[in-house]
Amino acid sequence: MSRDNRLKNIRNIKRTYLQSLLLLLLLNSCSYRPDVTQIKEEKLADYNPKHFQAQVSSEKAKKTKGEDDLIMKAIFYEQEGNFQKSNEYYSKLYDLTSNSEYMFREMRTALYLGKKSKNIVKLESWVEKNPQNIQAKRILISFYLNEKKYDKAKRLSKLLISQSHNPVDFELAANPYIMTEEYKEAVELLTQAYNKTMNADILLKITTILANYIGDVDEAVNRLERHRSSVSCDERVCLQLAEIYSKKEKIDNLLSVYKALYKNTKKDKYGVKIVEGYIYKKEIEKAIDFLQHEYSNSELLYEMYLSKKDYAKAEKIAEEIYEKGKSPKWLAESAMALYEGATNKDDKNMLKKMSEKFNKAISEGAKDGVYLNYYGYTLIDKNLDIEKGIKLVKEALVKDEGNTYYLDSLAWGYYKQNRCEEAKIEMKKVVDIEGLEADDIRDHWTKIKACKKK
Numbered sequence: 001m002s003r004d005n006r007l008k009n010i011r012n013i014k015r016t017y018l019q020s021l022l023l024l025l026l027l028n029s030c031s032y033r034p035d036v037t038q039i040k041e042e043k044l045a046d047y048n049p050k051h052f053q054a055q056v057s058s059e060k061a062k063k064t065k066g067e068d069d070l071i072m073k074a075i076f077y078e079q080e081g082n083f084q085k086s087n088e089y090y091s092k093l094y095d096l097t098s099n100s101e102y103m104f105r106e107m108r109t110a111l112y113l114g115k116k117s118k119n120i121v122k123l124e125s126w127v128e129k130n131p132q133n134i135q136a137k138r139i140l141i142s143f144y145l146n147e148k149k150y151d152k153a154k155r156l157s158k159l160l161i162s163q164s165h166n167p168v169d170f171e172l173a174a175n176p177y178i179m180t181e182e183y184k185e186a187v188e189l190l191t192q193a194y195n196k197t198m199n200a201d202i203l204l205k206i207t208t209i210l211a212n213y214i215g216d217v218d219e220a221v222n223r224l225e226r227h228r229s230s231v232s233c234d235e236r237v238c239l240q241l242a243e244i245y246s247k248k249e250k251i252d253n254l255l256s257v258y259k260a261l262y263k264n265t266k267k268d269k270y271g272v273k274i275v276e277g278y279i280y281k282k283e284i285e286k287a288i289d290f291l292q293h294e295y296s297n298s299e300l301l302y303e304m305y306l307s308k309k310d311y312a313k314a315e316k317i318a319e320e321i322y323e324k325g326k327s328p329k330w331l332a333e334s335a336m337a338l339y340e341g342a343t344n345k346d347d348k349n350m351l352k353k354m355s356e357k358f359n360k361a362i363s364e365g366a367k368d369g370v371y372l373n374y375y376g377y378t379l380i381d382k383n384l385d386i387e388k389g390i391k392l393v394k395e396a397l398v399k400d401e402g403n404t405y406y407l408d409s410l411a412w413g414y415y416k417q418n419r420c421e422e423a424k425i426e427m428k429k430v431v432d433i434e435g436l437e438a439d440d441i442r443d444h445w446t447k448i449k450a451c452k453k454k
Helices: 010-026 049-056 065-080 083-097 100-113 120-129 134-146 150-163 167-179 183-197 200-214 217-230 235-247 251-265 268-280 284-293 298-307 311-325 328-341 348-363 369-381 386-399 404-416 420-434 439-449
Strands: none
Touching: 065 083, 065 100, 083 100, 100 120, 100 134, 120 134, 134 150, 134 167, 150 167, 167 183, 167 200, 183 200, 200 217, 200 235, 217 235, 235 251, 251 268, 268 284, 268 298, 284 298, 298 311, 311 328, 328 348, 328 369, 348 369, 369 386, 369 404, 386 404, 404 420, 404 439, 420 439
8 A cells, every 4th residue: 555754744844734724714614614704694685785774874864875885886796706896895985984894894805815904903992892792803813813913813712712602713713823833722622613513624623733743643543533433434534544544554444444435425436445455455355255246346356357367257357348348458358368267378269269359359449569469479479370470569569669578579479480680689688678587588588599590
């Protein structure tokens, strides 16, 4: 299984990750939206300027038509997602009326834009005068975080969570501690948020901090496994578990996680991971059983039969795949499996059937060098059609001119035609690269060196 060393190097990317954590919190990271950048959401589509006037001020009669126009534009641009324009109009409205509702909206859109607001000092004063307003505290904390005023953010966060039991506020309160690397405090606050919601996104923040910053991988695994068993095998949760188990080479645990992922999602990539796990453990029979009864993947099943040298079943599977999709490569694969599975490699009926399959496959477009060389070498070695075999091998070499397997086949073809010097030239290339350790190379080289033109 793949093993990387990202865990060892995680300190090098700490600051980038912390910034992204905060950004996720301030925007859309959670399955529920932590509404830290906005006051209570109104149904803007239901508004008309007159309704809005009635809400933001009791002095309806004093509203000017100019204010009505500004409101319409501000709401329109906010609905369109053009926060730059919306922010400008809310700023004008606040300057015009000094109404706090416009200030909140100006600051909310500024947060979306990631820009500073000229009203921060005014918001601080407003929060002091209105200590019970939770929404205003959320906005102000978010600005403190953006401006890296972490001590102010911590102090205000303590007041916020003393008033609020909303998990969003505990999640927000954890951020200044994350940014100042006070991870224990951050985990405690995030845990309170998680316990109220069982939210997977919050859990992933906790376990990422535990594993990568505190170094308590076991506790991270425990929390992920508890969520998996008591809530669900959320795809992101189980993928984090899989990553940890892969690094720690706990293959049985890894297989368990991938089985749960495949059961929940039916995604091919998790079925493949399960098969890979069995291959890694050299449990081919279990892989075959899984492919036969739980995960339908004929191509992988074919590979499993090849790996255990069950060529008869491999040939059958290859034929079925060919009949289903008419891809000529599978006809070539079935021809190879037929030959490999033959107890008598000189059986004329078998060789005829193999040739028919290869001829059809190649005529239908199976031009991969592997197939051309395999068939070409067999024609040469079995003296079926040496000239044709050489032609096929040369065609394979056009695709991969330095391939020593193909060069060996070509040298053997020349040897069979008693073209001794040409055979020696090609075989020498193979020996120079591969040496003489392989039995077939040593055998060919010995015979070719002794070749004398008749």
